[in-house]
Amino acid sequence: DGGITQSPKYLFRKEGQNVTLSCEQNLNHDAMYWYRQDPGQGLRLIYYSQIVNDFQKGDIAEGYSVSREKKESFPLTVTSAQKNPTAFYLCASSAGTGETQYFGPGTRLLVL
């Protein structure tokens, strides 16, 4: 089945720790995105990538980093510099610029 997978479903982070969220797609999409969802705030764009080995900051990139070494993979690292990391993180992909974005099931990150 084609789609977007995110792992893990739940992730716990200790203070000062970096954690990496996985996002894989087998839709052969060029573009991939990371969003953060907080209650009452909708989705906010963290980073996006239009093509392999290239990515751009979104609206709330501080405290996050990404890589795009393969077309199908776009991992997000939440660094210790992110002071409020507790949120629901959604990965998405699209065939190209301005095309419809399709979403994965999300990862819920909790800080211990």
Add this chain to the structure above:
Amino acid sequence: AQSVSQHNHHVILSEAASLELGCNYSYGGTVNLFWYVQYPGQHLQLLLKYFSGDPLVKGIKGFEAEFIKSKFSFNLRKPSVQWSDTAEYFCAVNAPGNEKLTFGTGTRLTIIP
């Protein structure tokens, strides 16, 4: 910069009632418009989208939306809701050729059996 407003934060309806959820955007140029739905425990799914053409678009599960350019609006409608429509609904907009999709804050819809 583009922005999206969803003024209804939480809507509660009885089954068989008619639904209209508001969505207004601010952007001066041509836009693509989307409604996404997030059912409890499920991932965000596309309900419908408008790129061009007929401003009345039909989506899955009996939903439709009308693009009114003069009002910068893209309201979502359903003539008769079901309990299974309980979910959170998000309106989103981007400009053609622009990667950035801007979301509204969402409307939580609760349907009472």
